[in-house]
Structures are given as C-alpha cells and as structure tokens.
Amino acid sequence: MQKIDVCLSPDLIHLYDLAGKAVVVVDIFRATSCMVTAFAHGAVEIIPVEDVDVCASHREQGYLISAERNGVTPAGFDFDNSPFSYQVDRVKGAKICVTTTNGTVALRRSVQAAQVYVGAFLNISSVVRALKAWSGDAIVVCAGWKGKPNLEDTLFAGAVIDELVGQYTVADDAALMAWKQYNLASSDLITAVKHSSHVNRLLGLGIEKDITFCLERDRYDVLPHLQGDKLVL
Numbered sequence: 383m384q385k386i387d388v389c390l391s392p393d394l395i396h397l398y399d400l401a402g403k404a405v406v407v408v409d410i411f412r413a414t415s416c417m418v419t420a421f422a423h424g425a426v427e428i429i430p431v432e433d434v435d436v437c438a439s440h441r442e443q444g445y446l447i448s449a450e451r452n453g454v455t456p457a458g459f460d461f462d463n464s465p466f467s468y469q470v471d472r473v474k475g476a477k478i479c480v481t482t483t484n485g486t487v488a489l490r491r492s493v494q495a496a497q498v499y500v501g502a503f504l505n506i507s508s509v510v511r512a513l514k515a516w517s518g519d520a521i522v523v524c525a526g527w528k529g530k531p532n533l534e535d536t537l538f539a540g541a542v543i544d545e546l547v548g549q550y551t552v553a554d555d556a557a558l559m560a561w562k563q564y565n566l567a568s569s570d571l572i573t574a575v576k577h578s579s580h581v582n583r584l585l586g587l588g589i590e591k592d593i594t595f596c597l598e599r600d601r602y603d604v605l606p607h608l609q610g611d612k613l614v615l
C-alpha cells in the first residue's frame with residue numbers, strides 16, 4: 383500500500399526523503415490559500431522566492447510582485463498576503479513573484495520531490511484527486527510558522543489523509559497525529575483554530591475575514607504544481 387507522511391515544519395524536511403514522492407505544500411494562513419485563489423482568478427504563473435529583494439527584482443521581468451513578512455507588506459509591492467487581494471482583474475493573465483514568511487520557504491525546500499502540489503482547504507478535492515491518481519508515496523509539507531508546527535496546516539494534512547485511507551497508510555506518528563486531530567476538529571474548523579497562534583496574529587493585525595475564507599473547502603477546482611522554479615496549472 384502507498385504511504386502518506388506529514389512533515390510538520392520546513393525545518394524538519396531534512397528528516398524526509400522526498401525523491402520520487404508527491405509533495406503537497408500547505409500554508410493555510412495564508413500563502414497557499416492566496417496562490418490557489420490567484421490561479422483560480424486567472425494567474426498564469428507564480429514564482430515563489432525566499433528573499434524580498436529577489437522578489438522585487440522580478441518586476442523588471444514583467445512580474446507583478448507580492449511580499450509579506452510577519453503578516454505585513456513592505457512598501458512598493460503589488461499584493462499583500464490576503465486571498466482577497468487576488469480576486470481582482472489585474473490577476474487575470476498575470477505572472478506573479480511571491481515571497482512570504484513561511485509558505486514560500488516550504489515550497490522552495492520541497493523542490494527535490496517528483497511532484498510538488500499547492501494545497502489549501504480551498505482546493506482540497508483537487509489535491510485528493512491528484513494523490514488518488516498518484517502511484518507512489520506522498521508527503522504533506524506544512525509551512526508552519528518560522529520553523530514551528532501550527533494547527534491549521536496540520537489539520538489540512540489530517541483532512542487529506544482522511545480522504546485517502548484505504549489507498550494510503552499513515553507512515554508515522556506525525557501523520558497519525560494530524561489525522562486524529564482533524565477528526566476531533568472536522569465538524570467546526572473555525573472553532574478548532576480559535577486559540578491558535580496564527581489566528582491570534584491575524585486578529586492582532588485586524589484581518590478576520592481571511593480566517594473564515596481560508597478554511598472554506600473546495601471553493602476552487604485548481605491545482606497549481608511546480609514546474610522547475612515556477613508554479614503553473
């Protein structure tokens with residue numbers, strides 16, 4: 383049977399062998415939710431980078447640029463890290479370069495995998511469909527927060543596992559923990575994440591609507607994947 387594993391933080395990724403595997407990178411609050419939203423609204427390419435200056439330099443090559451550090455956008459960028467910012471006309475047909483605190487780090491560290499998908503609750507059925515069609519093992523890589531695990535990405539990993547039992551077995555305790563936690567939380571994700579650190583951070587920044595939006599299931603039927611250093615559909 384195929385195995386599915388969960389890497390709870392990009393800082394733990396050295397413990398996992400990504401070769402030959404399908405990886406789903408998730409950053410529910412908010413990077414991968416933004417990327418899924420951008421593609422659903424017509425973006426044609428997203429380059430995830432780790433550095434703000436590298437991101438800014440892509441403007442000369444015709445990219446729109448998006449940056450966020452600690453939830454805040456530096457001056458001069460086209461987009462912040464809210465999924466609502468990508469639901470606008472200028473996203474249609476756009477190439478976008480993005481850097482965020484956690485999500486783009488997780489993506490850059492996953493490039494050795496055979497296939498890298500971008501996952502969020504917003505496109506979870508597209509993710510599950512791809513993993514059902516995949517014949518090898520899979521890993522959900524959670525972006526977490528600055529090297530620490532977080533609840534919402536772990537819940538997403540558990541939700542994916544919940545859809546795949548029967549075809550995949552859980553590889554280790556991180557996957558088992560994610561799955562069990564999801565089963566405790568699945569009837570009300572908003573309440574489940576209520577006291578989490580990221581929700582507190584977003585509320586502190588006055589960003590409440592993003593929380594509900596990012597926890598919505600299957601608003602979009604798109605599945606971005608990495609091709610070289612670019613995300614495409």
Ligand SMILES: O=C(O)[C@H](CS(=O)(=O)O)OP(=O)(O)O
Nearest residue numbers: 412413452453482483484485
């Ligand atoms: O903008 C976000 O929600 C976070 C920043 S922080 O974790 O709140 O500092 O970035 P992301 O890379 O999307 O986790």
